[in-house]
Amino acid sequence: MNIVVAIKHIPSIADDLPVKGNNVDFDSVDFVLNEWDEHSIEQAVLIKEAVGGTVTVIGVDLIGELDNALHLALAKGADKVVKITADDPAADSHMQAKWLSEAIKGMGADMVFAGVQASNDLDGQIGPMIAAYLDMPYIGGVSSIEANGDSATVNKEFAGGAGAKYSVHMPFVAGVQSAPKPPRYAPVSKVRQMAQSATVEKVAPSGDASSGLAFKKMAPPVVTGHAEMIEGSSKEVAAKIVELLKSKGLA
Amino acid sequence: MLTTIEKIIFIVLAITAAGFTFHGFKVIIDSIRKGRPAPELKDVPGSLVKAAIAVLFQQTIFKARKVLSAIHMGLFFGLITYAVVNLVDVLEGLVPGFELVYGGVHLPNAPTGLINAFNLIADVMSGFLLIAITTFLVRRFIVKDKALTFRDNVLLNPKVKAGGQARDSLTVGVFVIMHVGARLMSQAFRLTEGADPFMPIASFLNSIFGASETGVHVAWWISLGWVMFIIPYLSRSKHTHFFMSPVNLGLAKQNPRGQLDPAIPLKVIEGQKYDPGAKVIYDLAWTRVMDAYACVQCNRCQDVCPANFYQRPLSPSALEVNKRYLLKEATFGSHPEKLLLPLTETVISPEAVWSCTTCYACVRVCPVGNEPMADIVDIRRRMLIDGYEIDSGVQNALQSLATNGNWMSKGKRLRGRWAKEMEFPVKNATEEPVEHLWFVGDTASFDERVIPNTKMVARLFNQGGLDFGIMYQNESNSGNDVRRVGEEGLFEQLVEQNMAAFGKAQFKQIVTTDPHSFNTLKNEYPQFGGTFEVKHYTVTLLKLIEEGKLTIKNKLSNYKVTFHDPCYLGRYNGGFTAPRKLLELLGVEFVEMPRNCENSFCCGAGGGQIWMGKVAPGERPAENRIKEALTTFGEGANAKTQLFIVTCPKDMVMYSDAVKTTGNEGKIEVRDIIQLVAEAVGVEMPLEAEAVAA
Ligand SMILES: Cc1cc2nc3c(=O)[nH]c(=O)nc-3n(C[C@H](O)[C@H](O)[C@H](O)COP(=O)(O)OP(=O)(O)OC[C@H]3O[C@@H](n4cnc5c(N)ncnc54)[C@H](O)[C@@H]3O)c2cc1C
Ligand code: SF4
Numbered sequence: 001m002n003i004v005v006a007i008k009h010i011p012s013i014a015d016d017l018p019v020k021g022n023n024v025d026f027d028s029v030d031f032v033l034n035e036w037d038e039h040s041i042e043q044a045v046l047i048k049e050a051v052g053g054t055v056t057v058i059g060v061d062l063i064g065e066l067d068n069a070l071h072l073a074l075a076k077g078a079d080k081v082v083k084i085t086a087d088d089p090a091a092d093s094h095m096q097a098k099w100l101s102e103a104i105k106g107m108g109a110d111m112v113f114a115g116v117q118a119s120n121d122l123d124g125q126i127g128p129m130i131a132a133y134l135d136m137p138y139i140g141g142v143s144s145i146e147a148n149g150d151s152a153t154v155n156k157e158f159a160g161g162a163g164a165k166y167s168v169h170m171p172f173v174a175g176v177q178s179a180p181k182p183p184r185y186a187p188v189s190k191v192r193q194m195a196q197s198a199t200v201e202k203v204a205p206s207g208d209a210s211s212g213l214a215f216k217k218m219a220p221p222v223v224t225g226h227a228e229m230i231e232g233s234s235k236e237v238a239a240k241i242v243e244l245l246k247s248k249g250l251a
Numbered sequence: 252m253l254t255t256i257e258k259i260i261f262i263v264l265a266i267t268a269a270g271f272t273f274h275g276f277k278v279i280i281d282s283i284r285k286g287r288p289a290p291e292l293k294d295v296p297g298s299l300v301k302a303a304i305a306v307l308f309q310q311t312i313f314k315a316r317k318v319l320s321a322i323h324m325g326l327f328f329g330l331i332t333y334a335v336v337n338l339v340d341v342l343e344g345l346v347p348g349f350e351l352v353y354g355g356v357h358l359p360n361a362p363t364g365l366i367n368a369f370n371l372i373a374d375v376m377s378g379f380l381l382i383a384i385t386t387f388l389v390r391r392f393i394v395k396d397k398a399l400t401f402r403d404n405v406l407l408n409p410k411v412k413a414g415g416q417a418r419d420s421l422t423v424g425v426f427v428i429m430h431v432g433a434r435l436m437s438q439a440f441r442l443t444e445g446a447d448p449f450m451p452i453a454s455f456l457n458s459i460f461g462a463s464e465t466g467v468h469v470a471w472w473i474s475l476g477w478v479m480f481i482i483p484y485l486s487r488s489k490h491t492h493f494f495m496s497p498v499n500l501g502l503a504k505q506n507p508r509g510q511l512d513p514a515i516p517l518k519v520i521e522g523q524k525y526d527p528g529a530k531v532i533y534d535l536a537w538t539r540v541m542d543a544y545a546c547v548q549c550n551r552c553q554d555v556c557p558a559n560f561y562q563r564p565l566s567p568s569a570l571e572v573n574k575r576y577l578l579k580e581a582t583f584g585s586h587p588e589k590l591l592l593p594l595t596e597t598v599i600s601p602e603a604v605w606s607c608t609t610c611y612a613c614v615r616v617c618p619v620g621n622e623p624m625a626d627i628v629d630i631r632r633r634m635l636i637d638g639y640e641i642d643s644g645v646q647n648a649l650q651s652l653a654t655n656g657n658w659m660s661k662g663k664r665l666r667g668r669w670a671k672e673m674e675f676p677v678k679n680a681t682e683e684p685v686e687h688l689w690f691v692g693d694t695a696s697f698d699e700r701v702i703p704n705t706k707m708v709a710r711l712f713n714q715g716g717l718d719f720g721i722m723y724q725n726e727s728n729s730g731n732d733v734r735r736v737g738e739e740g741l742f743e744q745l746v747e748q749n750m751a752a753f754g755k756a757q758f759k760q761i762v763t764t765d766p767h768s769f770n771t772l773k774n775e776y777p778q779f780g781g782t783f784e785v786k787h788y789t790v791t792l793l794k795l796i797e798e799g800k801l802t803i804k805n806k807l808s809n810y811k812v813t814f815h816d817p818c819y820l821g822r823y824n825g826g827f828t829a830p831r832k833l834l835e836l837l838g839v840e841f842v843e844m845p846r847n848c849e850n851s852f853c854c855g856a857g858g859g860q861i862w863m864g865k866v867a868p869g870e871r872p873a874e875n876r877i878k879e880a881l882t883t884f885g886e887g888a889n890a891k892t893q894l895f896i897v898t899c900p901k902d903m904v905m906y907s908d909a910v911k912t913t914g915n916e917g918k919i920e921v922r923d924i925i926q927l928v929a930e931a932v933g934v935e936m937p938l939e940a941e942a943v944a945a
């Protein structure tokens with residue numbers, strides 16, 4: 001089983017997000033791994049542990065600091081890591097999807113996983129676009145994948161808590177929303193060991209694509225009002241809420 | 252006295268017993284030697300002598316259970332005396348005509364006075380031993396003291412569950428009663444000429460049973476024949492502690508309490524490769540394999556364990572008892588394969604492993620120098636390496652610590668934000684020299700509930716003219732609790748980050764607000780080259796007041812207060828006096844809770860517990876502590892405001908919460924000592940300053 005996991009480095013929101021011009025101030029922000037990618041790595045490693053195979057993790061190196069995330073992936077059980085040396089922190093999803101598919105093309109993947117979306121742009125399109133470029137089917141909103149022979153049983157979630165079980169023929173691309181188990185913890189000693197011993201394969205970005213969208217302005221949200229906390233017993237609170245709704249003509 | 256046949260039988264028995272005993276101890280020593288190398292011990296003969304003295308005066312058992320300890324002390328002296336008595340009895344059996352009754356009248360040139368004294372001591376001691384051992388048997392089997400049992404959710408070796416310990420106790424108890432009783436009878440039967448005033452109990456028995464030649468033989472055999480069976484048995488029972496406790500105490504941890512053993516031995520045996528921490532029993536340091544043999548199985552550690560109180564499946568004594576039974580099954584029994592089973596299946600459940608607050612109470616109270624807590628940390632270390640699924644809250648904390656250097660998922664740059672809001676500049680110690688480098692810690696830097704106190708510390712330092720600075724975004728979590736959660740690699744990474752930051756700074760000493768940081772900076776950073784003078788802010792404040800740099804303007808006699816010793820300041824580092832001295836200077840009415848200083852009760856937050864995502868049901872240690880404080884204050888209306896004083900940012904969070912959850916708002920308030928100092932000193936506050944006292 002040959003699984004390729006595409007990961008995305010995104011600006012951390014642990015700090016206040018610094019804005020410069022019409023975009024994020026990339027020089028004064030830390031980059032972290034997209035949360036959903038932790039799930040797709042976990043899903044890939046779980047399949048490998050169940051049926052064997054190799055897991056390759058690949059990402060676009062936007063600011064020259066992707067190695068940390070790749071070493072982390074190795075410590076969690078990935079076998080091979082690849083970075084696309086782009087050095088362009090503003091590269092959008094379309095651009096990244098193009099570069100990724102060019103690099104993945106020759107890998108002979110049975111399955112390609114991407115996080116279902118990334119919390120920087122909430123675009124959710126890298127997975128579908130890779131599928132389009134590689135001419136593979138795409139299934140998104142995935143909460144578990146089990147490989148059996150040349151097909152996989154995939155659980156996909158729908159709005160309203162509904163879910164469906166699909167049988168998907170390989171090769172395919174999946175947008176992983178969550179792994180069946182919480183992503184495992186990689187002890188720092190293992191990550192550091194990987195940093196010392198592992199090699200990160202480098203690939204030059206190839207191809208061009210664009211969403212056709214351009215940033216006009218970026219600004220921190222303006223605080224317009226505050227939440228009002230209603231005090232009192234649950235009965236009193238309920239009564240006040242009803243009153244409020246009525247006064248606004250909503251009930 | 253004995254016939255030739257009897258003598259031959261006795262000597263054969265004695266040799267066999269010696270053989271079995273020797274074999275028993277050889278098995279034990281071989282097993283201990285299979286443990287990993289332990290941190291180097293200095294001056295072993297000296298420590299052994301000190302331990303022997305401690306054992307002789309039974310010093311270590313008096314840390315808890317005073318009455319039972321006194322009885323144990325008597326039992327101990329009785330058994331020591333009995334070693335001599337037994338020797339004399341053997342001589343009476345083997346040497347014809349050697350008999351000590353009536354001051355040894357039949358012996359030529361007998362030192363009558365000495366013999367009479369010996370007889371009196373032996374006789375009275377026998378009586379005492381019978382009483383003492385009966386007390387212990389009554390405690391276990393009739394009163395059924397709860398302290399000797401385990402919670403149902405605690406993992407126990409099946410043999411322990413089936414009552415193995417009780418059987419051990421009964422065997423030895425019955426032995427002592429038979430042995431001592433028979434010895435008294437054998438002396439009583441010798442009294443052919445009526446009462447001997449120096450043998451009151453034997454004389455009394457003689458008045459009932461009379462003298463008898465056959466009786467002497469039978470009683471002698473019961474008394475000493477038994478010994479030949481019981482001595483080899485001891486090495487296979489929990490009573491190995493007779494021999495192993497003193498040795499264990501002599502070879503106990505010498506490093507500071509606050510310094511954990513490394514995850515991999517520093518000194519490795521040639522050709523051996525070690526994974527971090529412990530999976531199986533021989534992954535433990537040999538000193539801690541020995542703990543199992545030294546364990547008295549007294550459960551004193553369980554009594555003081557906050558996790559056990561909180562109904563978690565953790566019992567430090569069960570850990571040691573299970574280790575002992577595992578070793579017994581594997582080395583004396585026929586199950587050597589059990590040695591390869593994970594400790595999490597044989598001695599402590601995974602849930603129990605993750606319930607420990609690393610409060611050190613178990614280690615502190617143990618009369619024989621055992622370190623169950625150190626085993627737990629070693630087991631955590633290996634579980635992490637082996638990819639065991641850990642609590643999601645702990646995992647989030649660790650991941651944040653690895654990326655942000657704090658456990659609160661806050662950006663590094665936000666660490667010094669509170670300082671930038673101050674009405675005076677707070678120096679950046681990595682940019683300009685300061686005398687005091689204030690290591691603020693995560694909770695005090697980021698937690699909105701605690702920041703007002705952090706600012707108050709800054710104001711008081713400033714007002715006292717202290718030349719201080721903080722490291723802003725260069726400070727990382729000290730790693731104290733990271734290490735205790737078992738994440739040794741992350742701990743090392745944090746140490747490296749902080750050492751790099753210290754390298755940029757110029758300072759004379761470090762002052763901390765957080766006892767946890769205080770502990771690792773003081774006791775563990777030296778191993779990484781960081782030998783600094785480290786002070787807790789209570790010491791720094793006391794000094795400022797004593798030197799007159801801060802003056803107390805208002806005495807706070809309207810407060811009645813009690814003080815909670817944080818584990819990592821008190822029990823770990825002996826920081827008991829500075830906070831109490833401060834409170835005295837502030838003029839508050841001070842009352843001490845029953846569990847104070849060394850015996851302080853953990854708030855339940857340490858060792859990573861504060862990160863746990865899942866909160867277990869049941870009364871939490873912090874809630875129990877608030878109730879303890881209220882009981883200490885006493886019932887009835889109190890004209891004074893009752894305060895629960897803390898000196899640890901985590902405590903501020905834990906106890907404020909506990910006051911709410913126990914419904915005691917209005918009766919007791921939690922305050923950091925800094926708030927009282929500020930009130931007494933009269934801090935020059937800016938107009939818009941936080942209403943800290945509110
Ligand atoms: C991880 C994740 C989390 C999300 N969380 C939230 C959330 O918390 N709250 C929220 O509101 N949304 C959320 N969304 C977005 C939302 O659930 C859907 O993505 C969105 O409503 C589009 O629906 P879909 O993905 O099912 O798209 P699709 O069903 O694929 O539809 C895509 C588009 O195709 C066209 N289309 C499809 N079917 C038809 C049809 N029968 N007739 C006509 N046109 C059609 C429409 O233009 C449609 O918008 C989340 C999305 C993701 C990926
Ligand atoms: S360190 Fe504290 S919590 Fe842990 S086992 Fe010992 S007494 Fe219990």
Ligand code: SF4
Nearest residue numbers: 546547549550552617
């Ligand atoms: S470890 Fe120490 S305190 Fe605990 S049961 Fe054993 S001897 Fe007693």
